[in-house]
Amino acid sequence: MVPSYVAASYECSTGESFLTAKASRSLEELLAAWGISCHEFRGQSQVTIPAVKFVESMKQLRDEAGFDMLSDVTVADLLEYGGEDRYRVVYQLVNITTGKRLEVRVLVNDPEPKLPSMYYLWRSADWLEREAYDMFGIVFEGHPNPKRLLMPEEFQSFPLRKDYPLKGRGERHNFPVITRAES
Amino acid sequence: MAGPAVNPTKDGFFFTQLDAAANWARANSLWPMPFATACCGIELMSTAASKHDLSRFGSEVMRFTPRQCDLMIVAGRVVMKMLPVLQRIWLQMPEPKWCISMGACACTGGVFDTYAVVQGVDRFIPVDVYIPGCPPRPEQVIKAILDMQAQIKKTGTVWASEFAARSVATGPARFDGEEVYRIKNPVPLTNKDITYTPKH
Numbered sequence: 001m002v003p004s005y006v007a008a009s010y011e012c013s014t015g016e017s018f019l020t021a022k023a024s025r026s027l028e029e030l031l032a033a034w035g036i037s038c039h040e041f042r043g044q045s046q047v048t049i050p051a052v053k054f055v056e057s058m059k060q061l062r063d064e065a066g067f068d069m070l071s072d073v074t075v076a077d078l079l080e081y082g083g084e085d086r087y088r089v090v091y092q093l094v095n096i097t098t099g100k101r102l103e104v105r106v107l108v109n110d111p112e113p114k115l116p117s118m119y120y121l122w123r124s125a126d127w128l129e130r131e132a133y134d135m136f137g138i139v140f141e142g143h144p145n146p147k148r149l150l151m152p153e154e155f156q157s158f159p160l161r162k163d164y165p166l167k168g169r170g171e172r173h174n175f176p177v178i179t180r181a182e183s
Numbered sequence: 184m185a186g187p188a189v190n191p192t193k194d195g196f197f198f199t200q201l202d203a204a205a206n207w208a209r210a211n212s213l214w215p216m217p218f219a220t221a222c223c224g225i226e227l228m229s230t231a232a233s234k235h236d237l238s239r240f241g242s243e244v245m246r247f248t249p250r251q252c253d254l255m256i257v258a259g260r261v262v263m264k265m266l267p268v269l270q271r272i273w274l275q276m277p278e279p280k281w282c283i284s285m286g287a288c289a290c291t292g293g294v295f296d297t298y299a300v301v302q303g304v305d306r307f308i309p310v311d312v313y314i315p316g317c318p319p320r321p322e323q324v325i326k327a328i329l330d331m332q333a334q335i336k337k338t339g340t341v342w343a344s345e346f347a348a349r350s351v352a353t354g355p356a357r358f359d360g361e362e363v364y365r366i367k368n369p370v371p372l373t374n375k376d377i378t379y380t381p382k383h
Binding site: 151152159164165166167168169170171172173174175176177178179180181182183 | 264270298302307346347362
């Protein structure tokens with residue numbers, strides 16, 4: 001199930017390949033156009049994007065602001081913070097030409113935390129999103145291979161959520177015992 | 184099982200010259216199957232290297248196929264995804280075979296008491312010699328091989344009948360008290376729909 005934005009995903013809005021196009025707008029212009037401000041924390045720029053405008057915003061960041069590398073996808077479980085939203089999915093974008101980095105945050109919620117997959121914009125999202133699904137249960141729609149990456153495929157829980165205990169619920173020892181006489 | 188009828192539990196062990204000869208041959212040619220998953224594997228490699236040469240004691244080659252080995256050295260932490268592989272490799276080794284569990288992680292899970300790491304392979308595999316350490320020095324690994332050799336020379340038989348008596352697992356129980364408590368008293372979930380499968 002390929003999402004609708006795939007058709008022109010590797011081309012920029014201007015029509016050239018995004019690998020050779022220069023950044024046409026700066027990050028500040030884009031943020032001003034969206035009406036969001038950029039938050040600085042310890043030398044790192046962070047932006048929180050609403051989930052409804054997620055795909056267009058990421059595409060504009062890649063095509064126009066020149067962030068051509070997705071270096072990390074991770075999730076923070078805000079369960080114990082007592083706020084409204086539970087999962088903060090974080091994307092680390094890098095502009096390879098200027099070396100500028102940007103952290104993009106999106107908030108998703110239970111009971112079905114899901115986001116469109118960024119696989120068609122940045123290929124590195126392939127395993128990064130699989131890991132985020134494996135550890136937190138965030139479903140990335142349109143991902144071509146939505147399987148668990150680290151835990152075994154039949155594992156039922158999402159281990160890095162805050163309500164999953166560190167030592168597990170007994171899954172690690174649920175195997176047959178082999179004695180010496182029978183082997 | 185062909186050969187002279189030896190009932191070790193009834194008669195005790197009485198050793199023939201053939202047993203002693205077989206034990207000598209087997210002990211002095213223990214070819215390891217290096218089941219190296221983590222840092223202890225590096226230490227195992229350095230034990231086999233030239234400075235602390237393991238082949239002095241008969242472990243001439245490390246065959247990476249279990250069909251040609253008689254000693255499995257589990258070196259490193261074993262995760263729950265790897266444990267069925269470990270059991271399959273153990274079952275593929277031909278008799279007589281022995282197992283050494285090297286390092287803290289293979290013996291007890293080490294520092295990694297988490298949802299993914301098996302707390303000691305002796306819960307699921309029969310282990311003969313344990314080597315503590317994180318990682319154990321090569322000299323400790325050599326001492327374990329020597330202990331293994333002494334054990335074979337003391338209790339081995341030519342038809343490998345001493346293994347049939349070990350029908351009870353000697354490691355800790357699969358689910359010990361703390362784990363049973365944790366399973367029976369789960370942390371209350373706030374997200375009740377935690378085990379859905381995605382509809383793609």
